[in-house]
Each structure stands twice: as structure tokens, then as C-alpha cells.
Amino acid sequence: MEIAKNFDFEKYETEIYERWEKNKCFEPIKSDKQYSIIMPPPNATGILHLGHSIGLTIQDILVRFKRMQGYETIYVPGTDHAAIATESKVAQILGEQGIERNSLGREKFLEEVDKYVKNSQSNIIEQTKLMGVSADWSKLRYTMEEDISEQVQDIFIKMYNDGLIYRSGRIVNWDPNLETTVSDDELEYETKTDNFYYFQFGPVVISTARPETKFADKTIVVHPEDERYKEIIGKEFDVEWIEGTIKAKVISDECIDMELGTGAMTITPAHSLVDFELAQKHDLEIKQIIDLEGKIIPSVSKTCGGLSVKQARKKVTEILEEKGLVVKIDNKYKHNVAVNYRGGGTIEPQVMKQWWLDVNKKTINYKGKTLSFKEILQNVVRENEIKITPNRFEKNYFNWIDNLQDWCLSRQIWFGHRIPAWFKDGQIKVQIQSPGKGWQQDPDTLDTWYSAGMWPFTALGYPNTDLTDKFYPGSCLETGNDIIFFWVARMILFGTYVMNDIPFKDVYLHGMVVDKNGKKMSKTKGNGIDPREMIAKYGTDPLRLSLVIGSSPGEKLRLYEEKIATYKNFVTKVWNSVRFALMYTNSNETTIDNTKLNIQDKWILSECQNLINSVTENLESYRFSDAGNQIYNFLRNKLCDWYLEMSKVETNSAVVLHVIDACLKLLHPFTPMATTKLYSYINENELMLESWPEVKTELIFEEAKEMEKLIQTVTAIRRIKKEFDLQTDKQVPIKLQTQQKYIIESLEVIKKLSNSENIELSNNSEKLKLPSEHLSFATDIYLKLENLNNIQEQVEKTEKQLNKIEKQLTNFTNKLSNKKFTDNAPGDIIEKVETEKDKAQELLNNLIHKLNVLKECL
């Protein structure tokens, strides 16, 4: 059989994936143990980026691993409607064509959204497949499909009836650009340098960054302890202000920072969270100044009505300037301004009626206890019902939950799950169908995370229980550490509420993929890596390896092209070792005959069993990088460098095939493409590697450790030849003086691996007396003196080494003569130090001898 020198990934990857799909390889196979992963649904807007790639790779490794272990496994894919992100994207696209969202109307606009989503959905699905993931596409779901929408609304109604959802006016983050509220979690803060204004306001100087909100400010707030203002607290004044004289009262509150500005401020309850809380506390009037488009309300101000925030700021300052009320303008004032991270505008706090989820009401029955959402969220993690990897994110999680406030559910956008609430003459009814004539449905939609939070069971087709009975709760939720609060916490909330059970047992969080300098990848900076490009250039397998090896859970991962190229080389190495193995073995000899094993056979078989054991353990405990590295090291440093080289002298087909088989299987979750193609040369009928290798204790041999001596001997010969510039000389006479059984038996192998044909066993080494110092057991290697080059150089080197070893030896000797050490240290450690000391002593003797011989030759 002819096997190419390389894995031609361009030719085979699509073919392999299509064959898997056609043969339904990703569908569950009945078993008494189940494993399930629900894919975090990518936004229906997007294209595949590295954040997806790393998540998909880890999920697929888990799923393939468990499937091979014989679990009945499902991996459910889907896409998310990503309400705000999608709506603003479509609005932007239409805007570019000169079409206004509002003039198009709700229904027509949603039709456009649907068209857009359908198109980008199929793109993202195609790209997801490029990662080689073994997701069951027959179970594909979408968060906005009809069944799920119904569920979302039903659960809203249930929560409302349970008194967990209420409607109330509160200060919300209003985005005047997109004309919607934005949740606290969707805010980003930008540090801006703005003017900070000092105005004369009656008896005091107040400071503000927002003059345009100050039309109706009637309350001055100072700190109760502030000596400067103590006497005026509680008093009322006539104040000359923007549009004439107004009455203002001074109150005190401890929230005031005496150091900031003048230590006195006026409050605008409707447009600041702090002011709103103050107003409620002190029972003050809450008056709207700015409308929902970000303009000053005409009834509030004659002069500025209709002006934008920016224009009004300028105008108000001008008016106050004319009146001589401007004391000072500090133009270096730095503060944080909230913006909508979904590409919207600057947030304007507004007081509005919104739907809220009560997180503190203790009425939820969970596993026999009556608790609040907050308590359930705390309990399930505290009591280890759900385990988070890496563990430290549990602290983050608690920190967030402890400070959790009621969740604002409504969004003033069109795309999303419509809120099932109806209004008529101030009455409210919460139900799916219209209650009748004259009732208007709430135009708002639900926060994207409201439906995303139900994904663990809606993706399984709930309320249909065919799948949920078997696969809920999920085995592991794998996602990015950036959405632990957005999403993970909400899934726990809905899971426990609706299903009365946690949504998943484990949470595994990966970190963000960043560039070589640790910077976030971004399109505008041009430092991003496009996974599609990398797949086209290097193939899927190398990309997967580079995302998993060298990364630790939750920690950011630096990715750069050279790294991917490295793993491309590794895939080629795997390819060629299998190619070699198949070319020079007899495929009919598959039974290992224990009586025909030489030392290297026993060694590689034992090492292979250890490998199977530790890779399995590491995968069970989410240590993907360790598992991958172990296979990498075994294959390169043990199998290829030693065993396969040795098998060129003497081949045991059954052993080679056993080890290759295990390696391919262990690698398959990491590199499904190349391993599948390679396995097809061994077993044409197996479409996907189906079984996980078992550790066979009968293939672990006590003598395997003797191999170490063989390796040391070969290395020592290579090194001593290199030292004297003889590495290409096959005929240089070498004598080996040894009693070691396996070395004597393996003389031909040693010759081959050390590229030396003239090696003899000898007990009489008088004439060839330059020893190698590199052996830690009783064997000597001698070179003939007249063959030596570089003697002066080696003398210096040897002296340097000698120095180092002497220090080490002193170290060991001191340790062992230290009574405190021998009294306290455990026996095996003392023993270890003793052998280390003996080794060092022997090495020292060898070095002294070598140095003397070398000096004689000078």
C-alpha cells in the first residue's frame, strides 16, 4: 500500500467530515452511561473566530473521548439570535442602503432580520464544521425558533404568576442611539477627559460635569460633617439660575465626597443612579429632563428645549457665563462614561417602567427548600453540586452573586422574544393570547440572556422529555470565562427553577485567545488571526492542537502562526511514524507473544500502558494540555527516537502495531482528521476511531527500566564522539566494558543507533583509556587515544564540569551529615539523596580520570 509523505489535509478534511455526517457517526449509540454537552450557541450574526475555535476544540475533545469510552454521547449544536447585536447589525446594513429602521416598521424590519439571520446562520454552521467538531447536526436548534419562543413566554408567565417578575419604574441604562435599555452587564466604561464646571448656586459653589441636566435642580447636597456648609443645612434659599430665580433647599447625606469639587452638588434624580437613590431616600420629586432620543424636553426649558445634550451643555454654560455665575471650568477632569458595548451610544440614565426579575424573593421551591434565586445560585456552587474549573472562578462567581440586584428583563428593541404582557387603561395582563379588543401588547422584547439561560433544556427539546430524561443535567458546560455571569449564572437560575435541577455538573472555562504580545485581537488593530485562514493553510488538526496545548484553564492563551506551524510539523511526524510502521511491519502479526519480546519491546509496551493511563486521567480532570503534551512526548521522544529506530534492526510487528494503534486512538480527540485517515490504512471499515484504549497490565514489564541503561549507553557514545569531532566516523574503535545483560545482548542496536560499526565488548581496556563520564551505572566506554581531536577545548570543558560536580557533591554530603535532615526527612528522600551522592561521586571520579588522560595527550 502506497502512503503519501504528508497528510494532504486540503484533499481529505472535507471528505472525511462529509463521510462522518453521511454515516451518522455523531448520533448517540445506546449505552447505560450518558454524556452530554450542549454547544454554546454562537451568535447568528457572526463569523467563526478564535474564541469559538478554542471552545469547540475543547468540547469536541471531551465528546470524542467519552464517545470512545462507550458513553451514549450527545453534542447538541445551535445558534443564538443575539437580539441587540443582530438588530443593530441589520439596522446598520439597512442604513447603508438609506433605509431607516423606524420608517420600515416593525414587521418589515423583522422580515429583514430573518433573511439576514438565515444567511449568516448557514455560514456559521459551515465554519463550525471546519473545526472538525462531532456535533449531532440533526439536533440543531435556534433560540428564536417557534417551540423555544413558546417556552420562553410560558416561563415568563409562570415567573410572573409566582410573583418573581414585577413591573416598576427604575433608573435604567438607556441607549439613545438604539433607543433601548441596556443591562448593567452590557455596559463598558470609557475614560474621558471633559470639562468640570464650578457654578455659583445661591450660597454655595457647586460642581458638575453635566450642566445640561441642571434646569430643575432644587436640592443642594453636602456632607453632614462638612464644616464649610454645616450652618446652612436644612435652610432654603432663592437662587438666581438658568431661567430665572428658583427656590433651593440644602440637605445633607453621607454619600457626599468632601474632597471632590467643592463638596457640594445639586441632584438630578431622573438621570443619575446615585441621585435617584438619594431622591428616593429624601423623598424628592423625580422629573425627566432628557427625552428618549437624548434631547432636552421642551416643557423643561424654554431656551434649550429640543436641543441635544451636547448643544444644551454649551448653551447652559453660555447663559450662566452671561449671568456671571461661572466660577471656574476645569478642562482636565477625567471620569468614566458608560457606553453600550454592542456598538451603541453613550448611556443616558432614565427612569422608566421595566420588567424586573426579583432575585431576593424567597418563594422558590428547590429540592425541598424555599429559597430565593440568589440563594439557589449560591448554594449549588457552594455545595459542589456544580464544580467550576478552574476553581478560582468560584470566588469570582460568589463575588458577583453576593452583589446581585434585580435583573432588568425588558429591551426596547424589536428583535427578540416578545414580552407576553398586555395593557389596557392602566391594567396589565400577562398571558400569551390577546385578552381581547382594545388590549395592546407590550412592544418590548426580552433580554437575550433570558432565553439563553434556558438553553440547557430548550436545546434538548423541552418540554418534550425524550432527551431531557436522559441527558439533563448536562455533563459539562464549556465556555469562555468572560460570560460566567452573563450566561452561566442565568442557566443555573433557569435550570433550577424550571427543571428543579442544576443544568450541568461541571463548568469548564477557557480563557481569551490573545496575540503574541498578550493583546486582545481586534479587526481594527489588524492583530487578529482568522481561524479559517489558518485551517486553509495548516489544516484543522494543527489549529486544534495549538489551541489546547500550552493553555491552562481560564488563563489567556497567546496564539501566533509559528505555534500553529509547530503542530503542523507534529502532525506530519505522527503521519510518518504510522507510515513507517505500516511499511515495515507485517499486518498479519497482531498477537503479542510475550516469549518473543526483547528489552525495547517490553519498554515501549510498558511506557505505552503508562501513557494510556495518564492521558485518560488527565482528560478526566480537564488537563488537556498535559494530556496532549504527554502524547507528543511519547511519540516523539520515545517511540520515534528510540523504539522505531531500534526496530530497524529487529522488528516485532505485533508490538509496533499495538503501540501505533494506541497512539492513534489517544490522539484522535485532539487531531480527528489525520488520525481518521491514518486509521483507514489499518482498518478500512472504521469510519471514526470508536474505542478508547484500555490499560493492559500484562503488558507492563518490570525489566522495562533496564532500557534506561541502553539509552544512556547510546547517548554516551554519541556524546563522546561529538566531543572529539568523530561523529561521522563509523569506524572509530570503541570498547565497552560492562556486565549489563541488556547492553551485551543489544550490541547491534547500539551500533546502529550510535552510528558506530566498530564497537567491541572488552574486559581489557588498558590501551583505550578515555572513559565517558555520562553513565550512572557500572559500564565504561573507551575511545582510542590517537583518535582524539579538540583536546585543549575538552580539557577546559572538563575542568568546568568538575567544578560543578564537586559543588553538588559537597551539597549532598552536607545534607547527609546534617542530623536534622536525617532525623526529619522521609526515608525515600534520604535514600534518593544517597544514590544521587553515589552517582555524583562516580561522575567525579570519571571526570578526574578523563582530565588526567587528556592532559597526558596534550
Added chain:
RNA sequence: GGGCGCAUAGCUCAGUUGGCUAGAGCAUCUCGUUUACACCGAGGAGGUCGGGGGUUCGAAUCCCUCUGCGCCCACCA
């Protein structure tokens, strides 16, 4: 302001319960086409484990402290 991390070879990172004479990959230097693989092989050089202090027979590992960097939350009239 509150919380969570990180700092180990030129670069990227391992180092699980304290036992380390501190490892790997890439890069670098020397040498090499031999039954697979030059997308390869052999050998070498390269480190005060961020600084200081403490606990211990023993610290990269535990504690304190300082320095630098990153992330999350809160918030800035």
C-alpha cells in the same frame, strides 16, 4: 474603592501534596541525508524561579511585604 490572577531560559509556557541537581516547545550554536519523516535526526550552550523578609532539615512551591503587569466588579456629582 472591592475582588481575582500573573511574574520561571531570548520568546511561549509546564512544574498537581514543600524533596529540584528547576523542565518542554520555539529560537540559537555545532554536526549530519542512515529502512519513515529536512515539516527530519544527533549533540551543545542558555536560569540568583520579579526584589526583600519569614516558616522549615529542606521553598519556584507555604506565609508576610514591596515592585511591575493583567482581568473582573463597583463608581466618579
